[in-house]
Amino acid sequence: MAGEKWAFEQTFSFNHLPCKEFSFLKDRDILKLLMKWSMLGRMSAQSYSFDQCFYPYNSHAFALCFFRDPNVASSLRKMEAGAWVPLDKPVVSVDVEPVQCTKVSMELFDPIYSSGIVRPSGHVVKCIHDVYPDYDELRQMLQEEDSEHHDVVGKEEQGEFLFRLFKHLCIGGELCQYEDTIDPYISTTKHIYKDLISVQKDPETKKISVVSTVLKVCAYDESGRCYPGRREEEQTFAYVIVDPFKRHATLFSHFYGVGQFTL
Numbered sequence: 001m002a003g004e005k006w007a008f009e010q011t012f013s014f015n016h017l018p019c020k021e022f023s024f025l026k027d028r029d030i031l032k033l034l035m036k037w038s039m040l041g042r043m044s045a046q047s048y049s050f051d052q053c054f055y056p057y058n059s060h061a062f063a064l065c066f067f068r069d070p071n072v073a074s075s076l077r078k079m080e081a082g083a084w085v086p087l088d089k090p091v092v093s094v095d096v097e098p099v100q101c102t103k104v105s106m107e108l109f110d111p112i113y114s115s116g117i118v119r120p121s122g123h124v125v126k127c128i129h130d131v132y133p134d135y136d137e138l139r140q141m142l143q144e145e146d147s148e149h150h151d152v153v154g155k156e157e158q159g160e161f162l163f164r165l166f167k168h169l170c171i172g173g174e175l176c177q178y179e180d181t182i183d184p185y186i187s188t189t190k191h192i193y194k195d196l197i198s199v200q201k202d203p204e205t206k207k208i209s210v211v212s213t214v215l216k217v218c219a220y221d222e223s224g225r226c227y228p229g230r231r232e233e234e235q236t237f238a239y240v241i242v243d244p245f246k247r248h249a250t251l252f253s254h255f256y257g258v259g260q261f262t263l
Contacts, residue, residue: 015071023195073091091219098215103210108157166189
């Protein structure tokens with residue numbers, strides 16, 4: 001009981017790390033793809049240090065402290081009418097969804113290559129759709145549960161942060177120009193994932209494992225949902241990725257809409 005009380009009352013303090021850079025936000029080839037996918041200028045990543053030991057069972061308290069911390073609140077921006085604006089009211093509550101994150105290779109995507117979604121050349125197979133004239137089997141697999149390919153990647157694997165990231169990139173922003181081949185989605189997913197996730201190698205077995213905890217988060221002020229956006233939208237998302245050893249937390253987010261047209 002005492003341990004439960006300690007967990008409930010535990011608080012965290014945070015410091016913004018503005019010098020922490022992410023290579024995917026500097027890579028010109030990736031930036032061009034984000035522009036093509038209508039995500040440029042709407043995707044961000046920023047890091048913070050924190051002062052207490054983090055344990056996954058205390059994720060809700062951690063996230064609430066995160067959004068309430070003045071050093072975090074002063075650095076947060078949300079997008080309204082195409083412009084970045086600060087949060088105007090204090091956060092009073094949060095929703096936190098733990099996201100499975102165990103993958104250290106891209107083998108998760110192997111079934112996509114052997115199921116008729118992608119040709120041996122890497123080109124995505126086109127398909128006829130009642131609503132979208134320029135549709136393909138990849139987006140159908142990702143977005144429609146009645147697709148014959150929907151379960152090609154298992155349900156548990158679809159819950160992995162690696163797959164979620166891939167799906168976010170494939171769906172893109174409001175004016176997304178979709179790729180004819182799968183390779184840009186795969187390579188960009190890999191690059192961003194490696195930037196965000198921390199791993200360690202077991203000195204005896206040499207096995208590499210993920211040490212990060214990933215939390216999908218949503219914050220509320222007195223008026224309701226405030227971050228990452230007022231309206232619920234699949235492509236408006238925010239994840240807090242925690243490295244418990246470095247005591248770093250990275251906020252990775254995207255706001256659905258029309259991205260920048262120039263670098």
